[in-house]
Amino acid sequence: MHCFDYIPISIATLMPSSSLGLDLYQVELETENYVLYRGGDYPLTLDDLERLRSRGVEHLFISRESQASYKDYLREIATSKDKEDISLAVRTEAVTEVVRQILQEAFAGESTDQTVDAASQLGKLTADILTNDQFAVKDMLKVLHHDYATFTHSANVAFYCGMLASELGFSPKVVEDITSGGLLHDLGKLEIRDELLRKPGRLTELEFREIRMHPILGFKKLAHREDLVEGQLMMTYQHHERLDGKGYPVGCIEDDIHPWAKICSVVDVYEALTSNRPYRKAMPRKKALQIMEREIGSAFDPELFRCWQSIIEQS
Numbered sequence: 005m006h007c008f009d010y011i012p013i014s015i016a017t018l019m020p021s022s023s024l025g026l027d028l029y030q031v032e033l034e035t036e037n038y039v040l041y042r043g044g045d046y047p048l049t050l051d052d053l054e055r056l057r058s059r060g061v062e063h064l065f066i067s068r069e070s071q072a073s074y075k076d077y078l079r080e081i082a083t084s085k086d087k088e089d090i091s092l093a094v095r096t097e098a099v100t101e102v103v104r105q106i107l108q109e110a111f112a113g114e115s116t117d118q119t120v121d122a123a124s125q126l127g128k129l130t131a132d133i134l135t136n137d138q139f140a141v142k143d144m145l146k147v148l149h150h151d152y153a154t155f156t157h158s159a160n161v162a163f164y165c166g167m168l169a170s171e172l173g174f175s176p177k178v179v180e181d182i183t184s185g186g187l188l189h190d191l192g193k194l195e196i197r198d199e200l201l202r203k204p205g206r207l208t209e210l211e212f213r214e215i216r217m218h219p220i221l222g223f224k225k226l227a228h229r230e231d232l233v234e235g236q237l238m239m240t241y242q243h244h245e246r247l248d249g250k251g252y253p254v255g256c257i258e259d260d261i262h263p264w265a266k267i268c269s270v271v272d273v274y275e276a277l278t279s280n281r282p283y284r285k286a287m288p289r290k291k292a293l294q295i296m297e298r299e300i301g302s303a304f305d306p307e308l309f310r311c312w313q314s315i316i317e318q319s
């Protein structure tokens with residue numbers, strides 16, 4: 005096999021004493037050859053893992069053909085109901101890895117089909133995790149990254165939407181749909197020039213107008229799809245609307261804004277404030293909530309905001 009027949013996997017996702025069922029390889033330093041480290045039938049022990057870590061090894065390799073089984077393995081760990089058997093570190097790592105894979109596929113793919121498919125996978129995964137009370141919201145918050153990239157922002161917004169929806173008492177299926185809607189909310193940004201999205205200075209009026217097109221662009225991309233529900237489309241179309249009618253693209257008010265879009269609006273602004281941006285550093289949670297509080301009733305739905313506030317304050 006050639007080197008491109010192997011793919012790296014993080015050893016942090018490996019559980020001691022349970023058989024992965026996949027052959028694990030290592031790169032031999034002198035020859036740069038891939039050599040079998042452990043056959044699929046022999047589980048790694050805690051000692052093995054510690055020895056690898058002490059040598060500074062963070063990755064082992066699996067053959068490309070076994071990539072699908074590795075994905076299944078990760079998914080199982082990420083959503084497993086048996087907390088006892090799986091350490092939080094391994095589970096957190098598995099969740100991060102699964103999400104990363106899903107997002108990479110989604111945002112690298114040209115086709116909206118792939119993105120929508122990935123969004124629904126992420127929705128399922130998140131709903132599974134959220135309805136499994138073993139995995140606390142606190143753990144979820146730890147998993148999230150806060151760098152600036154449209155896809156990181158979208159992933160965080162997706163999780164946040166799921167958390168808020170779940171706290172509001174929506175059924176697991178609705179939590180799933182709202183989560184995948186969250187991943188898609190900024191889809192229209194993929195059609196906007198990157199340098200504009202990353203521009204550090206002030207935007208001109210014209211540039212603003214261009215960016216403000218993204219809800220419409222996203223909506224147009226998704227509107228004809230039968231695998232999405234109305235609420236998800238509205239999350240894309242209306243997540244920048246405000247209760248007082250000063251939002252965009254339409255400027256509609258209160259009850260004309262879909263409840264799922266209102267959820268998206270609260271967590272979208274929260275995410276934007278608490279993540280690093282090209283023009284400013286991430287804001288502490290408390291400060292972000294204080295700033296948002298001033299806009300209760302004008303931008304944000306009071307009940308939704310209070311609920312989000314209590315989730316963040318408790319975690």
Ligand SMILES: [Fe+2]
Binds near residue numbers: 189190218243244
């Ligand atoms: Fe947006």
